[in-house]
Amino acid sequence: MNTHYPISSMASSIDFDRFKVIPLSLTSFCSCHSHHLPSTSSQFLHSSTRTLSLSRPRCSISRIGLFLDGSRATEVSGIPRSIFLKHPRIITAVARTEPGHLFDDESKEEVNKRNSTPAGEIPTSELKEKNSQLKKRVVFGLGMGILVGGVVLTGGWVFTVALAAAVFVGAREYFELVRSRGIADGMTPPPRYVSRVCSVICALMPVVTLYLGHIDVSVTSAAFVVAMALLMQRRIPRFAQLTSAMFGLFYCGYLPCFWVKLRCGLAVPALNTRLGASWPIILGGPTQWTVGLVATLISISSIIAADTFAFIGGKAFGRTPLTNISPKKTWEGALAGLGGCIATSVVLSRTFCWPTSTLSAVAFGFLNFFGSLFGDLTESMIKRDAGVKDSGSLIPGHGGILDRVDSYIFTGALAYSFVKMLLPLYGV
Incomplete structure (x- = not known):
């Protein structure tokens, strides 16, 4: 049933779904007193509140709509339409009840779905999704474990190149995190071209470590290049750009190089x-x-x-x-x-x-x-x-x-x- 309550001239509505009313009683939503109304409606309104009762037993309301438009007022229970036009704040009910129908088809489906799932248990769809996610994690985890194991056992250039590839991807992810809204709102991230240069430098660090046996000079040189690139940019350089870029070189490039020194250096x-x-x-x-x-x-x-x-x-x-x-x-x-x-x-x-x-x-x-x-x-x-x-x-x-x-x-x-x-x- 659709019940409309003209309250004011605002063009908005509030819907309340699936209410069981035995009997239905609608009480005034405002603080208006009865002396504001014509005497023709005094027999149906109390002195301080206005109540409209629908006395049909065991009625069900599938939808209640509150429409804030006085022009849509209609005649209800013998109340003339002119009353509502003069007093738009009066709540008007237009109800069609269906005895014996407590819920519509959609409501029945939702209730049956809830009743079929005991409290505390995970729905079947969510359980299947979690199992699928777990299988995916296990499969890819085992695959990565076997791949990493083979790379570690091989060592040398295979180990170093694989590490460099992982470092490059990790550096790209790091600089994307730095540019994300949560971090960038409180600081100025480095320009994209600086982030890409830093990612490439981080990927080259393990290779230089294997070739030279140490990383100190290359890290110092990389830091100098990045600092100069930030200082020479067109926009005004910010200290946050320098610190995030330097930490990226240290976190994503310098620290992983110790795995090359550990695996290949201790011969x-x-x-x-x-x-x-x-x-x-x-x-x-x-x-x-x-x-x-x-x-x-x-x-x-x-x-x-x-x-x-x-x-x-x-x-x-x-x-x-x-x-x-x-x-x-x-x-x-x-x-x-x-x-x-x-x-x-x-x-x-x-x-x-x-x-x-x-x-x-x-x-x-x-x-x-x-x-x-x-x-x-x-x-x-x-x-x-x-x-x-x-x-x-x-x-x-x-x-x-x-x-x-x-x-x-x-x-x-x-x-x-x-x-x-x-x-x-x-x-x-």
Whole structure:
């Protein structure tokens, strides 16, 4: 039924759907008194309120419309139309009731759908969507794991070029985050041409590291080029442009280079294991089973274990929030991740006979966990300021490159420093 209530000359309406009224009583919506009305309607209006009653039992109203237009007033229950034209604020009801019909077809369908789903259970469509998303994450996760494992085992230029490609994509995602509305509202992002130049420079840094064996001079030169490009632009340069560009070079370019130094730079053979002595010729022979390869395998495996145990522990026991940067992370999950990371480091150290000291393996696992957690929180902070959930959409079910490698960005520098400076003769 359609019920219209002319209230004023405004051209708007409010619809109320599916109301069950037994009986229906409409009370005045305004504070007008009855003496404002002609005497012809006094028998139907009270002294301070005006009530219109529809006495048909068990009536149903499928739609109530409030129309703010006095010219549409019609005669209801014997009230002349002239009354409403003179007094447009009177609420008028025009109702057609259908006995026995409490809901229309659309309402019945919605109610049946709600009744068919018990409270607390996930609807079938949402459950299928979550299962599909989970399958997608697992499939692409396994594919990436196998690909990364093969690249790490191969080493050399294959490892470096693959890392450079990931760095380039990650740098592009970083500068897009910097240009996003959430961050750009509070600062001036660098121009697009500077962002693209920085992305290319970041991708070249791992290659230069492998070729020269160090990265210090190239980073300094890159920073000088970017700073000059910002200072020579037509618009007035801003300090925020310089800081975001410099951090991009450091975060996306300089830090990942330590993985090249760890995997390819620590070339001391680790032949004190049966696995190293029988390393296949296709992968370079026993001389390619190096400290750098073992350290890289342990570090990457420890980070994967930390993420896995933190997720499981947080789901099962998580109660205390870890930080406001990432509300889903809890202290319980962090402790579970720390335990899984250290345990993985110790087990693999016993398997690979490196490092030879259990205390060194525990310290190595702790550093890997600390670096992975710090990198994860850093990227979460950037995404939170940018107002986005994922850094990109390159990997189905996983987001962007930065979403997958954030735990590895700082870890490479910590792992290389630990092996190079704290372990005598690289722990062999």
